[in-house]
Amino acid sequence: MAISPDVTEPVVTPPVRTPRQQSAFGALLLRLHFYAGLLVAPFLLVAATTGILYAFAPQIERAVYSTELTVANPGTAALPLAEQVAAARAANPSGDLLSVRPGHDDTTTQVDFSDPALDADHQHTVYVDPFTGTVTGRLTTWWTATPLTEWLDNLHANLHLGDTGALYSELAASWLWVIALGGVLLWWRRLRGNRTARRLLAPDLSAKKGVRRTRGWHAATGMWLTAGLLFLSATGLTWSTHAGENFSAFIDSLGAGRPSVSTDLTGAAAASTGGAHHGGMAMGGSDAAAVDPAAITTVYRSARDAGLTGPVSISVPADANTAWSVTGNDSLWPVGRDSVAVDANGTIVERIDFADWPLLAKLTQWGIYAHMGNLFGLANQIVLAALALGLICVIIWGYRMWWQRRPTRADRRALAGAPPARGSWWTGLPAWTIAAGLPALFALGWFLPLFGIPLLAFLVLDFLIGTFRRRPATPVSPAPAGS
Template sequence: MSAAPETQVKPAPSPRPERKSSGFGALLLRLHFYAGIFVAPFLFVAALTGLAYTLTPQLDSLVYSNELTVASTDGTPRPLAEQVAAARQAHPDGEIATIRPGEGDGTTQVDFNVDSLTNDRQHTVYVDPYTAEVKGQLTTWFSYTPLKTWFDDFHRNLQLGDLGRHYSEFAASWLAIIALGGLALWWRRTRGNRTAKKLLAPDLSARKGVRRTRSFHAATGVWLTVGLLFLSATGLTWSRYAGENFGAALDALDSRTPSLSTGVEAAGGGHHGGASGVAAFDPATADAVVKVARDNGLDGPIELSVPADAATAWTVAQNDSEFPVRKDKIAVDAASSTVVDRSDFADYPLLAQLTSLGVSAHMGMLFGLPNQILLAALAIGLLCVIVWGYRMWWQRRPTRAGRRALVGAPPVERGVWQTLPPWGIAVGVPIVFGLAWVIPLFGIPLAAFLLVDLAVGAWRSRSGRSSSIPVSPPPAGS
């Protein structure tokens, strides 16, 4: 009888050593958490309204097809003077400010300044360039239709005016901080197993839970990072407070868009006049001005700015924002059909060029439809990242009896900044103060977060509670 084989007992696996977080990582995690909780609602609204704005070119074509386009392009366009005269007959009040000759199947647009309108609003008359028939009138804002103006205001200020502009600047001020912080946290979390797949793809092998949600949240955020940084930077360039600082920097670096000199000598019997001091606009002058512009290389869509008096030249500007952009400008003395001054986009300072291109791309105009699709994808991706972030907060909530909570506790301890090395504090504090000075709606909320965190810690200490709530690790496989 053979002896029974000995049962081999496998040694129990040694517990994985707990990963210690550096002071920088812990501080970044806590900041990312609080920023996600309090800033994400503003980012959500900005993404939602921005997504709606990307659809405005198509909505304009549907809603205002009669005003913006013509049914037939057969024949030769009528003289611009005839078209302007038709617009004036349809709109006898106000002063003609700008004229945009129709291109292709587009109508000619004539803007009128009217005293009863405020906030840079104008009345625009739309004329068929092939028949000189007036197609309609709209109240516009820098050539924007009422629909596009509404969506633009909704995205910038939620239809709340200057007060509402704080929301969009607050969102733009924190968007880059949150995106870069999340990227750094995901990079740290994947150390030791850092591959392109781990960084860029969600972990579909993970069971449903916080780990799976985090992988979708982080991987999508990595894909969006460059685009979100771009939206943050370009959005701040025309914000209220950071935008003023950006403008001051452009002035200091002499990088503003070059101005155009429009002064001319008024000739006897010149093209403007009038005892009331208001320019007596002669529509016939417009055709001569357009000819001068075309002869001097201004092709494509153009905009004519009507001078206020005989001592001022006409301004003719290309207004094609699609790449390659056409944004050259000239000042034309209509009395002598000469170019008084010229400003070409190619001669702009580099920062002025980048700012112009960045704003056009932010508004979905630079590359046309592909630009719109890319912005829509960024907006939808950001909405998903925010939803996943809040889902993680809910999934990390304590569920044991006696410790149940609606949401998860803040990660790591208060006062974690005290664990930073002295050189980290010496370098980091000036950087943070510098950012706070340049971007006030980053600095002020950051100070508020710190004060609230300190106040909560002090209250917990006085009430005999722990000043921090350590977060237990999630269950295995979650």
């Protein structure tokens, strides 16, 4: 049958793909992740770099202060501790005897003395070879830490800018967990419908060079680092200025603070809690000179007989009505933090073992030691360094994506990419989300002030800018006729 020449085949046009609409929550999350990463990343970059240096402080310290800290030829039997203290006193005639850390293995004995010219956090430490009684050096220390460790600690904590500089590290710790979790959620949402372990955890190497490949490395590396970054954020906040105070108050309200033995020999005082982050060591008072330092040999022997092994710190009592205290200083796993109070005759008057600490106190102590790279020795330090290097790479890739998204056309050229679209998060979020989320955000912002204040500022400014830009221009009345 002939086909009419007027009949033509219908033209099939492919369907037009409309871009997936970003939800109000997605728009807010993406915009918050972008601005938080852009503005907080420099602080994280500094914290990561200085953190690597601080993690390896023990090795650096032993190299710089090898004469003071280590014994070249360890003997088989140490001199009585009282003789070692006497040798330190001869090298440092002034000041009260505060505390003693007996040499252990190939380390020297460290004897601390006060000095009215120093602040309460500093003292003079004399180093003594425990096998010969030879003084190997003297340093002005900070909570028993050498000047180098103090310098590295302050570099990481406050950039040597004091209380003002401490805000940098708290800001970084307060936002690190937000950026990390936000990145996980964004990557999870982007891969919806095609989520596999490989796509979540490995970059797409088949992607062409450009923002897509950079995003793959940025996101996949971030996924691997998330658990470690959350740990660093949480543990770093425990001794920050503002959040740390709130954390300590919360722990104390639960009765889960770090316990310490009572050294009162009159029976009038109860066991106290607390202690400094860098050791929590009680120092002798101005009347410590009235205490016979020769008793330290008996005290030390009694503590060893009571089962305290490894490195210990002995605090000198302030007067005859106060007991000596001996506390384990082993930060390696398992942690040795048992402590005893001992009178001058060597009698144990009170004991608190680390096993009896409240669980939250143990977790806090473990977290601090792990954050500082002490808990598992070299393995701990390597993990911290890997986390810091990974974070540095993620930050660099984030800034690279920002640069790769820049307009390159001659009429629209720019130095960097535009921020994500604002969307309508302030009107598109469900009412239940706002009702449940706002109280939670206010509570979290109060507990973490350097998270809450910047977040509130961002939300208010973003809302005002969005409202202002959506507002139609005010019409201008025409000029009167004849003007």
